[in-house]
Amino acid sequence: MTMWQGDYHTHSTLDDGKSTLEEMAAAAHALGLPRFGFSGHSWCPWEEDYCIPKDRIEEYLSTARALRDRYAGKMEIFLGLELDFYGERPQGLDYVIGSVHGLMQDGRFYAVDESPEATRRAVEEGFGGDWYRYTDAYFDLVVQLPEQTGCDWIGHFDLVSKFNQQDPRFDEESPRYLRRALEVLEHLARQGQCLEVNTGAITRGYRSVPYPAEPLLRRWRELGGEIILNSDAHHVSHLCAGFREAEELVKELGFTHINIWTRDGLRPEPLSRG
Numbered sequence: 001m002t003m004w005q006g007d008y009h010t011h012s013t014l015d016d017g018k019s020t021l022e023e024m025a026a027a028a029h030a031l032g033l034p035r036f037g038f039s040g041h042s043w044c045p046w047e048e049d050y051c052i053p054k055d056r057i058e059e060y061l062s063t064a065r066a067l068r069d070r071y072a073g074k075m076e077i078f079l080g081l082e083l084d085f086y087g088e089r090p091q092g093l094d095y096v097i098g099s100v101h102g103l104m105q106d107g108r109f110y111a112v113d114e115s116p117e118a119t120r121r122a123v124e125e126g127f128g129g130d131w132y133r134y135t136d137a138y139f140d141l142v143v144q145l146p147e148q149t150g151c152d153w154i155g156h157f158d159l160v161s162k163f164n165q166q167d168p169r170f171d172e173e174s175p176r177y178l179r180r181a182l183e184v185l186e187h188l189a190r191q192g193q194c195l196e197v198n199t200g201a202i203t204r205g206y207r208s209v210p211y212p213a214e215p216l217l218r219r220w221r222e223l224g225g226e227i228i229l230n231s232d233a234h235h236v237s238h239l240c241a242g243f244r245e246a247e248e249l250v251k252e253l254g255f256t257h258i259n260i261w262t263r264d265g266l267r268p269e270p271l272s273r274g
Helices: 021-031 054-070 116-126 131-142 145-149 175-190 214-222 243-252
Strands: 035-041 076-084 095-099 102-105 108-111 194-198 226-230 257-262 265-270
Touching (some): 035 054, 035 257, 226 243
Antiparallel strands (some): 102 108
């Protein structure tokens, strides 16, 4: 049984996950989660490979509703969506995670999280080889997510750095990188936004730390920003993975609570100091 209160960023075989909606719900229940959320990738015309196909959106919604009813009284299930900046939002959702997975540059779409090779090609072709132009362009979209998507929180804030630990191309501690990222954090904090502490890249072997990276998360704490903890699970084995380490990190940075999602929206939950 788990000590965690919920996991709300999850994927299934309807998008780029490896487990079905039914399998994900069953695994969450077996862990003893009191709350669980589905958040498939929104359909987007330039990102079809890992999005829920447009003609299967209704299947996603209806299956999630059926599972919510099946587990009623045993585990509270929420119907969410990871809504991309360029994605489409259907009706009937309980929550939305706002995310940027790619950039439009000179009429071409470049995914930021496909592969190191695709990222290098994007920077060369679309940004003249300037990695900081590329990262600035990414954060320029992140800052617009609340208005663009109406999101309840922002997913993997610095996804643009996904491959940078294994294939370093820019300095994540340099003023040139941090300038725009910190400006965006300050803007989001003034809006009262919530950021996700996302352990997914650790589980899949891309990073050894969650999103956002520690300097950004520290600044978010200084700004009084709110956080929610999610696994970005693409398989039943990923649910709540890395949560213990992520909680220890946010405690060290001075956070006193995380948020959980409820029928009334985000609710702060105190962190144990043990």
